[in-house]
Amino acid sequence: MSLAVAVAAPPRRSIWRRGILSSRKGRIGFGILVGLLAVAVFAPLIAPHDPNAIDASRILAPPDLTHPFGSDALGRDVLSRVIYAYRVSLGVAVGSTLLAFLVGVPLGLYAGYHGGWVDTAIMRPIDMVLALPAMLLAVALIAVLGPGTNISAIAIAIIYMPILARVVRSSTLVVASQTYIEAARARGTSHRRIIASHVFPNAVGPAIVQATVLMGFALQIEAALSFLGLGAQPPTPSLGSMLADGRDVLTQAPWVEIFPGVAIAITVLAFNFFGDGLRLRLDPRGVAS
Amino acid sequence: MSPRARFILRRLALAIPVIVAMSVFVFLMIHLVPGDPVQTMLGFRATPQNVATVREQLGLDRPLLAQYLTWAGGLLHGNFGEDFISHTPVSTLLRQRLPVTIELTLLSMTLAVLVGVPFGVRAAARPGAVRHLSEGWVVGGIAIADFWLGIMLVLLFAGIWQLLPPSGYVPFLKDPAQNLRYLALPVLALAFGESAYILRTTRGAMEEVLGTQYVLFLRAKGIPERRIVYRHALRNAAAPIVTVVGIQFGVLLGGAIVIETLFALPGVGRLIVTSIQQQNYVVVQGGVLVVAILFILVTLVTDVIVGWLDPRIEEGAAA
8 A cells, every 4th residue: 555645835925924024024124125116116107206307496495295305406306316316226236236146156156065176266265355344345446447336336246246155155065065965966966957956946045135135235335335426427316426415405405315314224224124034034044144 | 382372373374365465456456447547547638758657657567567566565665656646655645544544443443332232231131121222223223324324413413503513633632622522423423333233243142141051050059140241141252242343343444434535534535535536546556455454454353352252263273
């Protein structure tokens, strides 16, 4: 008599419920991020006014019902400018982190899986990059490559790539020592297939968690670079360049400075909270932290 | 040789290749600039003769390795090159600017430690209102960008209440009281975020230590809780706290670049930003290298302190 046991794979919805959305922080972060992404994607539909429209009658006008965030030194609507600037800043944050992920994760996987000289050859230069203050490295890279939105995205990606490579390497070391990997090797499965089919799916979780948290901080770095005049260049709006522009009218029109900063803070918070939710599901051992 | 001496030597040996690699990167900066770096530095009105003279001054007409060796040899003698705008030696500029950056980062870190460690210890030892408050502090410290906090502090303390100057600097030796007045807002802006990270690490490390068997034993012996927390637990939780302080020092040095610009402090960070805007690469090279070496040295000192606090690390590394 044979005994057949059917084990049903857990439905995808339950993964979200049991993990990411089971924590209050995860739910809050997820909710805010969905809203923020909608703002960035549908900026032209959401923005109440043209962000570049100059209105001489509304120079430094305080917030009111038609202009909830007030107007800046040229009479432009601050809310519309924040929405458009947010689109640029979030684009840089997400783009740079994805670029870092796409380069850092394979490097970490190969280093952790192969070990030995491959590990040394990959990780030593990476450790050297990690030995430098991130902001200094970003500024140094921009000094070489010149300022701009794309360049600041590349600079942030170069800062983040070693962090993600290191996280993936750590989780790969754990996964690569498991019996099922040994079994796959004994079966004669190629290294490439083992990495792609077995190691990557089991080792990538902590890197996803780390990348989520880093996305929020990327927005902060982008804003800081643009504030220094090294990131987005006029006429491209950015939260950092808005903050730089508003400094001269800080006491007369504090709303020009308050709202871009609040937008940055909410985004960092949302990515952190969502990262905490993801951690419960994807990184219970806390490799990413 | 004692394990401690071996550990320190090993850490020193590890720091040297990092410094050399950093020096290679900084040296190559000027060569990676798209186009002709000298033409970019001097602007397009510069005559070919001027370009040739500066190129010769910088040694850019020689083989790359020879250039690096001459440049690195100069560094060892404190020669960082010359600012091509003011014709001042970069080492002089760095000597003038470095104390400002060091004072700013040291004061910020001291404040962050003085707030973060006791707050973290209390949040771990007495859960309740203090813990909730610490959660809020950490969330705020992580989410709020230091330079935006700086702007808000200027708005409140300089704009509305007019208690502190919005920007500027007076050297400490000239007038200590004025120096601290000018540094108060930049230090607060930098220290808030750092204190949040230190608080979170302290709280986590203390919670772990306070849950161990030996703490249970000390409590069973009837030792006062205060003594257990501050005398026994804190010492054992100190290693991760010191590690985070060392790591965060790098964040502070990076943050100082933005904060010095915001508050018009004449530090190395502002020098780097101004020099990038002027495409004054020789000064950028000197500034980046000095800040990087400073951070590498701080990491080295941190590792030595952590090894001293937890001899198992020294023995493990030296073995």
